[in-house]
Amino acid sequence: MEEAQFVRLINEHQGIIHKISRLYRDSPEDREDLFQEIVFQLWKSLPSFREKAAFSTWMYRIALSTAISAFRKKRPDIRYTAALPDALEEPPESHDRRERLFGALRKLNDADKALITLYLEDLSYHEIAEISGISENHVGVKLNRIKQKIQQLLKH
Amino acid sequence: MENDPLKSAWHNIATPQKNDAELTSILKESAHPVLKEIRRQLLFETVAFSLFLLVYYDFFDGDRKPLYANLLLVGVLLLVIGHNVAGYLIARRGITGSNIRQALTNRLSGMKTYAFVSVTLRVLSAAGLWFFFISVMDLDAHRYGLLALGMVIVSVQVFFLSRIWAGRIKRMKEAIAGF
Numbered sequence: 001m002e003e004a005q006f007v008r009l010i011n012e013h014q015g016i017i018h019k020i021s022r023l024y025r026d027s028p029e030d031r032e033d034l035f036q037e038i039v040f041q042l043w044k045s046l047p048s049f050r051e052k053a054a055f056s057t058w059m060y061r062i063a064l065s066t067a068i069s070a071f072r073k074k075r076p077d078i079r080y081t082a083a084l085p086d087a088l089e090e091p092p093e094s095h096d097r098r099e100r101l102f103g104a105l106r107k108l109n110d111a112d113k114a115l116i117t118l119y120l121e122d123l124s125y126h127e128i129a130e131i132s133g134i135s136e137n138h139v140g141v142k143l144n145r146i147k148q149k150i151q152q153l154l155k156h
Numbered sequence: 157m158e159n160d161p162l163k164s165a166w167h168n169i170a171t172p173q174k175n176d177a178e179l180t181s182i183l184k185e186s187a188h189p190v191l192k193e194i195r196r197q198l199l200f201e202t203v204a205f206s207l208f209l210l211v212y213y214d215f216f217d218g219d220r221k222p223l224y225a226n227l228l229l230v231g232v233l234l235l236v237i238g239h240n241v242a243g244y245l246i247a248r249r250g251i252t253g254s255n256i257r258q259a260l261t262n263r264l265s266g267m268k269t270y271a272f273v274s275v276t277l278r279v280l281s282a283a284g285l286w287f288f289f290i291s292v293m294d295l296d297a298h299r300y301g302l303l304a305l306g307m308v309i310v311s312v313q314v315f316f317l318s319r320i321w322a323g324r325i326k327r328m329k330e331a332i333a334g335f
Contacts, residue, residue, distance in 0.1 A: 007179045014179070018171035033189045039182045040191075045250030065251045065259035068331050071190070071324065101165045111334025114256060120166040133257030134335050142335075150162065 001046060009055050010039055016056075016121060017063055023105055023113050024067040034067060041066045060121070061131045064114040104153035112146045119143055185248060194247055198240050205233050216288070225291040232284035236277055246270065257335050264328045271321035278317055282310040 010017070017038050021031040042062050049058045105113060118128045125143075129136040174182075181187050209230060212218055218226050246266060253259030286306065293299065 003180065003183065007176050007183075010179050011174075011176060014174060015171040019166075019169060022171075036182050036187075036189055039179065040185075040188050041251055043183045043250075044248065045252075048250065048252070061256055061259070062251045065253070065256050065263075068256070069251075069260055069263045069328065098165050098169050101162065102169070109334045110331040115335075120163050122163070131255055132335055133255030147162070 001049070001051070006043065006046065010042065013056060013059055016060075016117075020063050020067050020117060022102065023117065024110070025072070026106075030072070034070060037070050038063045038066045056121075057123075057127060057131060060118060060123075064117065064131075068110045068114065100154060101150075104150050107153055108146065108149065112142070112149070115139065115142055116146050116150070119146075188248075191244070191248055194244050198244050201240055202237050205237055209233055221288060221291050225288045229284045229288040232277070232281045236281050239273055239277055243270065257332060260328060260332050264325065264332065267321075267325060267328060271318075271325065274321065275314060275318050278314055279310070282306070 017035055018031075020038065021034040025031045025034050042059060045062050049055070105116060108116065115128060115132060118131060123131070125136045125139045128139045128143075132139070134142070185191055212229070213226075251259050251263075253262045286303070290299075290303065295303070
């Protein structure tokens with residue numbers, strides 16, 4: 001695959017890379033570093049991509065593996081509020097709902113974050129099992145537990 | 157309209173957009189934030205160790221020290237340089253493994269080996285320096301004291317280095333166990 005074609009594909013799928021970066025890192029600097037690390041790892045891992053498979057399936061595997069395994073820099077844990085323009089363009093309650101969802105997702109462990117990300121991206125249990133390396137049955141059990149955990153977290 | 161409120165909220169999350177030029181620049185190794193940092197440290201350490209190897213024989217009377225002490229010092233410092241280069245090459249390598257669990261297991265295995273070599277080399281490099289400097293020295297109480305102090309300093313360094321790696325390995329094991 002040519003560099004230009006790869007960049008086009010990343011451009012199409014960059015939304016999910018930003019979401020993964022936001023899920024696994026707290027500060028804007030760390031998220032930007034992780035975004036760059038994921039794109040770089042995708043580029044370096046490109047020889048392992050078989051063009052018969054879906055690019056997105058391969059991308060989830062590399063992106064989530066990178067997010068979990070990349071070293072975290074020691075930085076003060078400063079939480080930033082959402083950017084103002086974003087908040088002004090939509091009703092406050094839907095913005096608040098998404099912030100609460102992200103807050104709950106961030107409290108999950110690294111493996112649960114990966115599994116729920118794949119679920120939220122509309123992947124089937126079969127695809128989630130293939131990407132994560134666990135059985136389809138186990139995916140079902142894990143996702144039920146994770147969803148319950150999220151509901152509990154959203155109640156508080 | 158999405159039936160699952162979680163999915164609905166997820167799909168409606170706004171994300172920043174980078175253009176093709178910005179994405180292309182990320183592919184360059186020279187722009188990678190972590191690799192840039194490792195490269196800077198690698199360059200600094202390699203230059204420092206290489207300079208030391210170039211001048212130590214004259215400055216620290218290498219000709220008056222036994223051959224084994226010279227060989228040990230040079231060998232250990234070359235190993236440290238080689239290890240630093242290997243660390244950089246590992247960091248720039250892509251993800252391997254046919255699924256996330258496998259990729260993390262591969263990463264854990266590499267991490268364990270790298271951690272073991274890092275800690276071992278820290279001890280060996282200190283030992284190489286000591287052997288070199290004390291090989292022709294008459295040790296009295298004062299020098300034994302200095303030697304003991306040096307050992308304490310290196311032990312503390314090794315303790316913290318081991319703790320950092322143990323923390324990283326533990327976190328990776330927990331991530332794998334979470335699947």
